Amino acid sequence: MTEAFWTRFRDGRGVWPAVPAFVFLAIFFIAPMGVLFSFGFTEIERGQVQENGFTLRYLTDTLSDDLFWWVWWKSFYIGTLSTLLCFLLAYPLAYLYSESGRRMRLLILVLTISPLLTSAIVRTYAWLVILGGRRGVINSTLIELGLIERPFRMLNTDFAVIIGMTQVHLPFMVLPLITVLAARDRNMEAASLGMGASRLSTFFRIVVPLSMPGIVAGLTIVFALSYTNFIIPQLLGGGGFTTLAVQVYEQIVVILDWSKGAMLALLLLGSCFVFILMIGLAGNRVMRWSVKETVE
Amino acid sequence: MMDADVAPARGARGPALASVWADRLGFFVIWTLAGFALLLLIAPSLIVVMISFTETAYITFPPQGFTFEWYADLFSRQQIVESAVTSLRISLWSTTIALLLAVPAAFSLVRGRYPGKTFAGALIVAPQMIPGMVIGVALLFFGAYISFRQSDLMLVLGLTVFCLPFAVRLVMAQLQLLNPALEEASLSLGATKKRTFVQITLRQIVPAIVAGAAFVFIESFDNLTVALFTASPRARPLAVELYNLVQFDSSPMVAALSSLEILLAFVVMLVLGRTIGLERLAK
Known part of the structure; x- marks a missing residue:
């Protein structure tokens, strides 16, 4: 090998070391995404693409279907509620991390990262065990304590899906919050406390606004994950429970209507991006507003 | 815009009593939520591991007996x-x-x-x-x-x-x-x-x-x-x-x-x- 080769590799001067990755993504990611897009606008019969098959039929059919809007609303509402619940739990935990010593920090990190590395099915399965029927953990405990006589119906409800999603996606909210909260500039808090503000007021007016980038990152990731998750609704929501993501799965794998499935997938992806963009814009607004508020 | 408790004048005597209690209550809620989050992170995995050792032929909690x-x-x-x-x-x-x-x-x-x-x-x-x-x-x-x-x-x-x-x-x-x-x-x-x-x-x-x-x-x-x-x-x-x-x-x-x-x-x-x-x- 020539000297020049190693110099170029070490310095990475140039695009070429990244070229294999680009080619790979172009073939196995970009091209498939293009095919997915085109399938939403193509007539397909028995897995065969038809000649001059361009059609807007799937788009107009889907958008004029009341069922689609109902399912979409379900996705949106489940995704939003579980994202907010995630935030409500993750923020205090991330704050606790930022205020803790080395050992407590390690404990929180281990407890946050280990579920992240554990299969989502395993963690959803845990909820089947906890919420499920008479022998479920919650019901059997309540019956044992004599608090209730007949088991609550907890599985196959919206509640089950929301709590399952919250637990499975919690680490994705905690980690970005930990990053911003642990690295935050503490002088502003000291100044606020020194000027007589209460701790609570300092928390809401200094700490929370300072952590806005982490909040936006966490909300974005968790909303995207919850909105597009089709496993948890299927396992914890029961047979009749459906969201947009579940519909995509059923159209493609069960009903085998690929064009409809492709169109639903595109609408799922597109609407997800719109919501993510809205979260980002709202975050910017709040950040600017809170800076103004504090300064004035 | 400033709330009364943010006013700097009280610095020397410390914040008013009401605000101290609001602080305590507020932080009690925050730490409780943090504890609940930790519980939510670890409990499901723990429960699954525990019931994997049950002697019963169905999943039950608390697990009965101990078996591999x-x-x-x-x-x-x-x-x-x-x-x-x-x-x-x-x-x-x-x-x-x-x-x-x-x-x-x-x-x-x-x-x-x-x-x-x-x-x-x-x-x-x-x-x-x-x-x-x-x-x-x-x-x-x-x-x-x-x-x-x-x-x-x-x-x-x-x-x-x-x-x-x-x-x-x-x-x-x-x-x-x-x-x-x-x-x-x-x-x-x-x-x-x-x-x-x-x-x-x-x-x-x-x-x-x-x-x-x-x-x-x-x-x-x-x-x-x-x-x-x-x-x-x-x-x-x-x-x-x-x-x-x-x-x-x-x-x-x-x-x-x-x-x-x-x-x-x-x-x-x-x-x-x-x-x-x-x-x-x-x-």
């Missing part, structure tokens, strides 16, 4: 063992391919100087913004277009796309931390460029490569969203097998299998902690 019977049962089921082997093989392939693509790409993205680098970086981490399901569906449709069927190969390709961004970002983060003075010192002390690259540069990013491998491996091994659409129906990976078991089998054997996956997650976490540290993973 369900773990033995697990290994006696040929279908599960076979799918575990399939998953292992597939994950090793996707890990290898992802790293072979990611390491050079990370070098280029960190140290390269060329127009459009920002765009190139965005393109390489783009799959991270697409749900696994959509990556899987897209690959399935693309395959139909070119008569390429669901298979181990298609699954490996899908998982590689899905995991590539993680690997690239881990290696990039490590490269950004390197001190260029070490490489310059090596060169000026007379080492060849090849030797400098292998012994100084590469050696320093080994932790990130190991961490990346561990991460890609576990993500591939556990992945269901890509696998449901791309895996061969004949040789199902463990995640798909488990997905079916969870829905239709109420034997504690499923809890035993789940416990083994939890154990695997801890092994991977140990590797990550030892190589790049868990704090780094948070970023």
Whole structure:
């Protein structure tokens, strides 16, 4: 090998070391995404693409279907509620991390990262065990304590899906919050406390606004994950429970209507991006507003 | 606009009594929520591990007695063992391919100087913004277009796309931390460029490569969203097998299998902690 080769590799001067990755993504990611897009606008019969098959039929059919809007609303509402619940739990935990010593920090990190590395099915399965029927953990405990006589119906409800999603996606909210909260500039808090503000007021007016980038990152990731998750609704929501993501799965794998499935997938992806963009814009607004508020 | 309790005048005597109580109550709520979050993170896994040892033939909590019977049962089921082997093989392939693509790409993205680098970086981490399901569906449709069927190969390709961004970002983060003075010192002390690259540069990013491998491996091994659409129906990976078991089998054997996956997650976490540290993973 020539000297020049190693110099170029070490310095990475140039695009070429990244070229294999680009080619790979172009073939196995970009091209498939293009095919997915085109399938939403193509007539397909028995897995065969038809000649001059361009059609807007799937788009107009889907958008004029009341069922689609109902399912979409379900996705949106489940995704939003579980994202907010995630935030409500993750923020205090991330704050606790930022205020803790080395050992407590390690404990929180281990407890946050280990579920992240554990299969989502395993963690959803845990909820089947906890919420499920008479022998479920919650019901059997309540019956044992004599608090209730007949088991609550907890599985196959919206509640089950929301709590399952919250637990499975919690680490994705905690980690970005930990990053911003642990690295935050503490002088502003000291100044606020020194000027007589209460701790609570300092928390809401200094700490929370300072952590806005982490909040936006966490909300974005968790909303995207919850909105597009089709496993948890299927396992914890029961047979009749459906969201947009579940519909995509059923159209493609069960009903085998690929064009409809492709169109639903595109609408799922597109609407997800719109919501993510809205979260980002709202975050910017709040950040600017809170800076103004504090300064004035 | 300022509330009464923010006014600076009270500084000397400390805040008013009411505000002290508001503080206590407020922080009591905050710490309670934090505790609840910790409980929510750990309890499900703990419960699964506990019930995997029950002597009853159905899942029950609290577990009754203590037995390894369900773990033995697990290994006696040929279908599960076979799918575990399939998953292992597939994950090793996707890990290898992802790293072979990611390491050079990370070098280029960190140290390269060329127009459009920002765009190139965005393109390489783009799959991270697409749900696994959509990556899987897209690959399935693309395959139909070119008569390429669901298979181990298609699954490996899908998982590689899905995991590539993680690997690239881990290696990039490590490269950004390197001190260029070490490489310059090596060169000026007379080492060849090849030797400098292998012994100084590469050696320093080994932790990130190991961490990346561990991460890609576990993500591939556990992945269901890509696998449901791309895996061969004949040789199902463990995640798909488990997905079916969870829905239709109420034997504690499923809890035993789940416990083994939890154990695997801890092994991977140990590797990550030892190589790049868990704090780094948070970023």
